[in-house]
Amino acid sequence: MFFTYLRxxxxxxxxxxxxxxxxxxxxxxxxxxxxxxxxGMKQAQGKVLESLYGLGTDMTVTKAATPxxxxxxxxxxxxxxxxxxxxxxEEQSTDRVMVQGFQxxxxxxxxxxxxxxxxxxxxxxxxxxxxxxxxxxxRGEFQQDQNSGGSxxxxxxxxxxxxxxxxxxxxxxxxxxxxxxxxxxxxxxLDLGPLTSSKITKGRTFKSTETDAKxxxxxxxxxxxxxxxxxxxxxxxxxxxxxxxIATPDSGDAAANLxxxxxxxxxxxxxxxxxxxxxxxxxxxQQIDAVKSAIQKNISGTTVTTSAxxxxxxxxSLSTASNLAxxxxxxxxxxVLVAAFLVAGLLTMSAVSxxxxxxxxxxxxxxxxxxxxRQVVGEAVVNGLLGGVLxxxxxxxxxxxxxxxxxxxxxxxxxxxxxxxxGGGPSGMGGGMGGPGRQTASKALEVALTAPISLSxxxxxxxxxxxxxxxxxxxxxxxxxxxxxxxxxxxVE
Amino acid sequence: xxxLRGVTKQYRRGKETVHALAGVDLTIPDGDRLVIQGPxxxxxxxxxxxxxxxxRPTSGSVELDGTDLAKLSEAxxxxxxxxxxxxxxxxxxxxxxxxxxxxxxxxLVPLGVKAAERRERAAEALKSVGLGERLTHLPSEMSGGxxxxxxxxxxxxxxxxxxxxxxxxxxxxxxxxxxIMDVLETMWKEHGLTFxxxxxxxxxxxKAPRVATIRKGTITVTERA
Ligand SMILES: Nc1ncnc2c1ncn2[C@@H]1O[C@H](COP(=O)(O)OP(=O)(O)O)[C@@H](O)[C@H]1O
Ligand SMILES: [Mg+2]
Numbered sequence: 150m151f152f153t154y155l156r157x158x159x160x161x162x163x164x165x166x167x168x169x170x171x172x173x174x175x176x177x178x179x180x181x182x183x184x185x186x187x188x189g190m191k192q193a194q195g196k197v198l199e200s201l202y203g204l205g206t207d208m209t210v211t212k213a214a215t216p217x218x219x220x221x222x223x224x225x226x227x228x229x230x231x232x233x234x235x236x237x238x239e240e241q242s243t244d245r246v247m248v249q250g251f252q253x254x255x256x257x258x259x260x261x262x263x264x265x266x267x268x269x270x271x272x273x274x275x276x277x278x279x280x281x282x283x284x285x286x287x288r289g290e291f292q293q294d295q296n297s298g299g300s301x302x303x304x305x306x307x308x309x310x311x312x313x314x315x316x317x318x319x320x321x322x323x324x325x326x327x328x329x330x331x332x333x334x335x336x337x338x339l340d341l342g343p344l345t346s347s348k349i350t351k352g353r354t355f356k357s358t359e360t361d362a363k364x365x366x367x368x369x370x371x372x373x374x375x376x377x378x379x380x381x382x383x384x385x386x387x388x389x390x391x392x393x394x395i396a397t398p399d400s401g402d403a404a405a406n407l408x409x410x411x412x413x414x415x416x417x418x419x420x421x422x423x424x425x426x427x428x429x430x431x432x433x434x435q436q437i438d439a440v441k442s443a444i445q446k447n448i449s450g451t452t453v454t455t456s457a458x459x460x461x462x463x464x465x466s467l468s469t470a471s472n473l474a475x476x477x478x479x480x481x482x483x484x485v486l487v488a489a490f491l492v493a494g495l496l497t498m499s500a501v502s503x504x505x506x507x508x509x510x511x512x513x514x515x516x517x518x519x520x521x522x523r524q525v526v527g528e529a530v531v532n533g534l535l536g537g538v539l540x541x542x543x544x545x546x547x548x549x550x551x552x553x554x555x556x557x558x559x560x561x562x563x564x565x566x567x568x569x570x571x572g573g574g575p576s577g578m579g580g581g582m583g584g585p586g587r588q589t590a591s592k593a594l595e596v597a598l599t600a601p602i603s604l605s606x607x608x609x610x611x612x613x614x615x616x617x618x619x620x621x622x623x624x625x626x627x628x629x630x631x632x633x634x635x636x637x638x639x640x641v642e
Numbered sequence: 643x644x645x646l647r648g649v650t651k652q653y654r655r656g657k658e659t660v661h662a663l664a665g666v667d668l669t670i671p672d673g674d675r676l677v678i679q680g681p682x683x684x685x686x687x688x689x690x691x692x693x694x695x696x697x698r699p700t701s702g703s704v705e706l707d708g709t710d711l712a713k714l715s716e717a718x719x720x721x722x723x724x725x726x727x728x729x730x731x732x733x734x735x736x737x738x739x740x741x742x743x744x745x746x747x748x749x750l751v752p753l754g755v756k757a758a759e760r761r762e763r764a765a766e767a768l769k770s771v772g773l774g775e776r777l778t779h780l781p782s783e784m785s786g787g788x789x790x791x792x793x794x795x796x797x798x799x800x801x802x803x804x805x806x807x808x809x810x811x812x813x814x815x816x817x818x819x820x821x822i823m824d825v826l827e828t829m830w831k832e833h834g835l836t837f838x839x840x841x842x843x844x845x846x847x848x849k850a851p852r853v854a855t856i857r858k859g860t861i862t863v864t865e866r867a
Contacts, residue, residue: 150744153744154737154744158739161738161739506735507735507738511748513696514729514748514749514751515723515725515752515753516724516751518716520752634697635691635696637696637731
């Protein structure tokens with residue numbers, strides 16, 4: 150009887166059922182769109198992060214930032230040129246190979262990190278910044294001031310010592326500054342690290358035997374700019390490397406301009422057994438936070454950065470949209486859902502009120518209160534499920550629409566970390582150069598927003614539909630349970 | 643057999659208290675046919691509710707075969723209604739979305755009768771009130787007289803001891819009244835029921851051997867020789 154009655158009610162009161170269902174459908178559709186857009190945002194952020202980290206990296210380990218100490222000045226790049234006599238126009242060239250961020254970890258840290266619980270793989274890498282300066286320098290000529298020692302002399306403190314005064318004239322420099330990045334990759338383990346986010350589009354990647362080989366993989370846009378082709382050689386700080394492959398990043402920018410074997414990079418930077426970053430893959434992606442704290446606790450002097458940490462530094466329209474989706478979108482869909490639940494509940498209740506005599510009659514016939522209530526709740530749950538089906542259809546349509554349009558979003562990765570911006574200072578080279586370390590710390594990318602629908606989103610929608618039905622049923626059922634058999638005689642129609 | 647002793651029923655309406663029944667004593671033997679009449683608002687329906695276990699009196703006792711309905715729990719009262727009492731209402735009270743057969747079946751649901759048997763007994767009951775051809779008709783597809791006959795079939799399908807009817811012809815036009823009265827009369831005779839009927843129709847009351855009149859909550863029973 151339950152199902153016959155239920156079926157008959159729903160068929161005959163289609164309109165009322167549809168009203169309740171539509172309200173729920175709207176709320177559920179909104180939840181689907183919002184949560185799929187949110188996961189699209191996460192994917193977009195993931196892409197941004199992936200271009201930094203490479204695929205499969207759950208976190209990175211770097212040296213904990215230490216306040217710069219006195220006398221650390223020699224860590225700064227310094228260029229020494231011999232100023233030539235005025236008539237010489239000999240070209241001079243100097244390469245300065247610097248470790249990005251000036252902070253390194255011992256290679257042994259990589260092994261140590263690898264031994265931590267929950268770490269599946271750990272691979273070290275060395276990021277370098279190479280600044281190449283080419284040019285001519287002419288020595289200035291000193292000209293003695295004719296009036297020195299004269300009566301108009303103002304005489305500063307300690308002035309008037311009779312030393313010759315004058316100024317340097319005619320000194321000049323004509324030079325070009327070239328800065329590029331080199332990433333030393335562990336050729337014995339290419340599973341992790343920045344190179345994983347690029348595809349080898351020409352040539353090949355490194356072989357695991359090439360630890361000592363003078364080979365390099367060039368980023369495609371850098372190769373284009375410098376007109377580098379397979380088989381060409383590049384000279385980094387006097388060492389020639391043969392280009393064996395061209396790598397094109399999957400999205401966004403490449404992590405480095407040139408990739409060379411780690412050992413070579415260490416030699417170039419005079420950083421034997423040093424790495425800048427350890428790329429870590431966790432055995433369980435749910436345990437990332439636990440692994441992070443384990444590493445930080447067990448290996449002192451390290452900073453562990455997870456994707457989530459890095460995601461916090463993403464700014465730009467991506468992050469605005471992402472905040473919008475997670476805040477406004479979330480609250481809006483909660484508000485609509487609550488409203489839909491309430492409306493469904495009240496409509497169900499008023500439907501019960503219109504059927505007071507019907508339910509009273511059933512009670513008069515000896516139907517237990519529970520049986521009548523069950524009937525009301527059953528109807529409401531079916532209405533809820535109907536709303537769920539409608540809502541899922543509507544939500545899927547909405548999410549597909551977003552994916553079809555796929556609006557472009559900008560992302561900037563915030564400049565936390567890195568540090569060590571150079572240039573500017575009085576002792577530096579007049580012209581400001583992009584500081585090393587900023588290379589990874591600040592990055593702007595464009596990503597297309599999609600709204601992927603996961604099974605769990607659909608599951609959530611179904612859950613909400615059932616919940617909506619049950620809430621409506623609870624309202625209606627409560628009303629029905631309070632009816633008395635004597636209501637069969639009531640004259641309300 | 644019914645034994646009512648000092649039954650009162652008060653309703654609160656705002657600050658007022660309505661004395662719908664003001665001390666009713668009444669004995670109704672098994673197989674009796676009692677007609678209740680009286681002015682509107684006199685307490686006829688209220689009395690019928692007490693007899694049918696739809697409501698409890700404010701005071702007094704309503705014994706049905708020795709069991710005081712006034713003292714039964716809601717669950718027990720529900721069981722008594724489902725097993726022993728058949729109702730026929732003035733406005734038929736059929737479930738609008740269920741067809742004739744399903745409407746009759748609703749009376750067998752609380753008795754736990756299996757679906758196949760339920761259908762069969764419902765069809766049988768409808769045949770006995772002359773609606774064997776209309777099993778799948780919805781209430782909206784039937785005349786008032788036919789609807790009331792479905793309601794009578796629903797009341798009797800479970801073979802109750804008591805049939806209670808509250809103005810069963812009140813919503814019917816002249817031509818159908820006699821038809822329904824005939825059906826009820828026949829059923830009472832065939833099933834050996836205790837049949838208690840509230841009516842406005844003085845013609846019906848005149849023909850009845852035993853008539854109870856309720857005025858302002860007090861009852862007077864007139865026996866005709
Ligand atoms: N549920 C109720 N609440 C308040 N007053 C009621 C209720 N049911 C009946 N009454 C009142 O009790 C009195 C008797 O009603 P009722 O038994 O329906 O009379 P009748 O059926 O004879 O017309 C009337 O005054 C009526 O208004
Ligand atoms: Mg009445």
